Amino acid sequence: MLIYILEDDDNIREIESYTLKSNGYEVEEFVSPKSFYNTLNNELPDLIILDVMLPDEDGLKVLEKLKSNFVYSEIPVIIISAKTTELDRVKGLDLGADDYLCKPFGVMELVSRVKARLRNLEKEQKFSYFGIELSDSERSVFVDGGKVELTYKEFELLKMLISKPKAVFTRETILAGIWGYDDNLGRTLDMHIKTLRKKLGDKGKYIVTVRNVGYKLEKSDKDET
Amino acid sequence: MLIYILEDDDNIREIESYTLKSNGYEVEEFVSPKSFYNTLNNELPDLIILDVMLPDEDGLKVLEKLKSNFVYSEIPVIIISAKTTELDRVKGLDLGADDYLCKPFGVMELVSRVKARLRNLEKEQKFSYFGIELSDSERSVFVDGGKVELTYKEFELLKMLISKPKAVFTRETILAGIWGYDDNLGRTLDMHIKTLRKKLGDKGKYIVTVRNVGYKLEKSDKDET
DNA sequence: GGATATTTTATAATTGATATATAAATTGGA
DNA sequence: TCCAATTTATATATCAATTATAAAATATCC
Numbered sequence: 001m002l003i004y005i006l007e008d009d010d011n012i013r014e015i016e017s018y019t020l021k022s023n024g025y026e027v028e029e030f031v032s033p034k035s036f037y038n039t040l041n042n043e044l045p046d047l048i049i050l051d052v053m054l055p056d057e058d059g060l061k062v063l064e065k066l067k068s069n070f071v072y073s074e075i076p077v078i079i080i081s082a083k084t085t086e087l088d089r090v091k092g093l094d095l096g097a098d099d100y101l102c103k104p105f106g107v108m109e110l111v112s113r114v115k116a117r118l119r120n121l122e123k124e125q126k127f128s129y130f131g132i133e134l135s136d137s138e139r140s141v142f143v144d145g146g147k148v149e150l151t152y153k154e155f156e157l158l159k160m161l162i163s164k165p166k167a168v169f170t171r172e173t174i175l176a177g178i179w180g181y182d183d184n185l186g187r188t189l190d191m192h193i194k195t196l197r198k199k200l201g202d203k204g205k206y207i208v209t210v211r212n213v214g215y216k217l218e219k220s221d222k223d224e225t
Numbered sequence: 226m227l228i229y230i231l232e233d234d235d236n237i238r239e240i241e242s243y244t245l246k247s248n249g250y251e252v253e254e255f256v257s258p259k260s261f262y263n264t265l266n267n268e269l270p271d272l273i274i275l276d277v278m279l280p281d282e283d284g285l286k287v288l289e290k291l292k293s294n295f296v297y298s299e300i301p302v303i304i305i306s307a308k309t310t311e312l313d314r315v316k317g318l319d320l321g322a323d324d325y326l327c328k329p330f331g332v333m334e335l336v337s338r339v340k341a342r343l344r345n346l347e348k349e350q351k352f353s354y355f356g357i358e359l360s361d362s363e364r365s366v367f368v369d370g371g372k373v374e375l376t377y378k379e380f381e382l383l384k385m386l387i388s389k390p391k392a393v394f395t396r397e398t399i400l401a402g403i404w405g406y407d408d409n410l411g412r413t414l415d416m417h418i419k420t421l422r423k424k425l426g427d428k429g430k431y432i433v434t435v436r437n438v439g440y441k442l443e444k445s446d447k448d449e450t
Numbered sequence: 451g452g453a454t455a456t457t458t459t460a461t462a463a464t465t466g467a468t469a470t471a472t473a474a475a476t477t478g479g480a
Numbered sequence: 481t482c483c484a485a486t487t488t489a490t491a492t493a494t495c496a497a498t499t500a501t502a503a504a505a506t507a508t509c510c
Contacts, residue, residue: 086331093337096344099324106311112318119321151455168364188457190499210364211465211498212377221372376466413468415489436476436487 001118004039006030006062007051007080012103016049016080019107020114033057044180045075047117052081052092060095067096071176076117080105127162130219132203134162143203153178154196161207161217170214226343229264231255231287232276232305237328241274241305244332245339258282270300272342277306277317285320292321301342305330352387355444357428359387368428378403379421386432386442395439 003025007013017027028045030036033056048066052059059079066072076098081088084102092100099113125136133142139155141148150158156178160169171189175181179188193215197204206219228250232238242252253270255261258281273291277284284304291297301323306313309327317325324338350361358367364380366373375383381403385394396414400406404413418440422429431444 086334090331090333090337093334093341098341106315108315109311109318112315116318116323153456166363166365168362186458187499187501190501191457194500194502209499213364216363378467411469412488412490415487416468419489434488 001047001122002026002028002043002045003047003049003114004028004030004036004045005049006033006036006054006059007049008032008054009051012051012080015107016110019110023111023114025114033062036062040072041180044072046121047114048075048077049114050077050079050097052079052083052088060092063092063095063097070173071180071182074177078113078117080110125163127159129162129165129217130203130206132158132162132200132206132217134159143200148199148201150196150199153192154199157192157196158200158217161215165217168210168213168216172214174214226272226347227251227253227268227270228272228274228339229253229255229261229270230274231258231261231279231284232274233257233279234276237276237305240332241335244335248336248339250339258287261287265297269297271346272339273300273302274339275302275304275322277304277308277313285317288317288320288322303338303342305335352384354387354390354442355428355431357383357387357425357431357442359384368425373424373426375421375424378417379424382417382421383425383442386440390442393435393439393441397439399439 001024003020005013005016005020005027007016007029008031013029013031017029020027028039030039033054050059050063054062059081063077063079066075066077073096077096078099078101079092079097080101080103081092082103089100089102098117101110101113127134127136131144134140134155136159141150141155141158157174160174160177171184174189175184193207193209197207200207206217208216208218208220210216226249228245230238230241230245230252232241232254233256238254238256242254245252253264255264258279275284275288279287284306288302288304291300291302298321302321303324303326304317304322305326305328306317307328314325314327323342326335326338348362352359352361356369359365359380361384366375366380366383382399385399385402394402400414418432418434422432425432431442433441433443433445435441
């Protein structure tokens with residue numbers, strides 16, 4: 001589990017970082033929004049810890065940007081701030097923060113709140129849909145009991161679709177979630193849909209194209225079995 | 226959104242209940258774990274607010290039971306407690322609570338933290354009107370329980386109309402909203418209204434032409450059920 | 451460096467949107 | 481009540497946009 005910390009105070013940042021690392025998390029530290037944004041473009045963390053009072057840019061501004069861009073909006077954000085009034089907390093939470101911790105904070109509580117936010121991700125996820133079974137922890141896929149070898153992108157794609165069968169995922173959502181793309185040019189996604197369908201055999205047709213929108217996983221009533 | 230409150234103190238429970246209700250949530254109040262469990266068997270809430278010090282059974286015990294049973298474990302639980310030390314908070318969170326709020330709490334913060342927990346669930350939109358059902362996330366439409374396949378424009382059109390039944394949408398509004406047109410020339414809209422009516426079958430006549438203005442979705446009194 | 455995975459490019463196939471022409475319905479006025 | 485004007489409905493053929501596919505090029509991983 002990868003955590004990004006954006007905090008300009010060296011002392012506090014090091015306390016946070018040390019605490020989380022000793023609890024088994026991978027941590028990247030950032031002093032300014034600028035370097036934070038740069039790294040964010042390369043790799044997405046599982047959680048972000050955000051200070052409010054930063055030198056260049058208000059932490060709440062950073063929060064707003066994160067939550068308004070669908071590439072980042074699903075990443076949990078915990079604000080840690082010296083601004084401690086109820087109004088401050090409400091502001092932060094209503095802007096989309098997932099938790100708000102006031103300075104000075106206890107390191108045990110920090111860990112517990114981080115754990116609480118990551119709980120859903122960390123537990124073993126298994127999905128199944130009409131003969132297609134996917135285990136996240138094993139990174140394995142079985143179709144009608146037979147193992148199917150998928151590449152990284154194919155697996156991520158199927159995982160996204162099977163995580164919520166029948167729900168339509170737009171091309172943008174898929175490209176953002178799996179590729180980290182903001183803009184959609186080529187036919188890369190089509191390509192992976194094609195190979196994934198092929199590898200799923202009969203069940204390949206459960207991946208349904210929703211023209212002008214994206215794709216979904218859905219077994220039509222007509223399909224036997 | 227349905228919220229269950231388990232809290233034995235009448236004053237506090239009423240404050241919580243009143244606050245949440247006035248923010249648009251549906252609330253059920255429980256004084257004892259026993260009645261709480263009974264109702265839980267009948268209907269699952271979207272969120273649970275839990276007091277720690279209860280007469281019969283410790284609130285943390287209740288929490289443990291909830292989080293160890295997969296039927297309930299996905300429901301977010303917010304603890305509200307007079308036990309306010311860091312250790313208390315850590316205990317609650319580590320047992321699986323999704324948030325921990327200390328008494329005395331501010332009602333605004335309560336609402337913000339409830340919102341934060343429900344944020345992911347709330348965005349699913351479903352509309353229905355006299356046998357016509359539309360799910361936005363699935364991009365599906367059912368008429369009298371039978372699935373109807375709509376094209377992109379047809380779906381957008383029906384979504385607009387069903388989002389506010391009986392309200393008249395002018396041709397300009399529709400063309401601007403769905404086509405992005407500023408000016409209205411051809412018969413494109415009529416065309417799509419036609420195909421949409423056809424696909425809705427019997428219910429097609431619920432799309433009413435308002436001459437010189439536009440269209441609306443409305444079942445006339447004459448139409449049998 | 452070789453095998454595999456991924457992306458790009460080019461082209462084909464498919465589907466849905468639109469324009470045009472015409473028919474039908476509605477309205478207001480004689 | 482009928483007629484003319486206006487607006488809306490319908491049918492079809494064409495066009496445009498989107499998606500699928502195949503093959504080649506590039507990147508990535510042992």
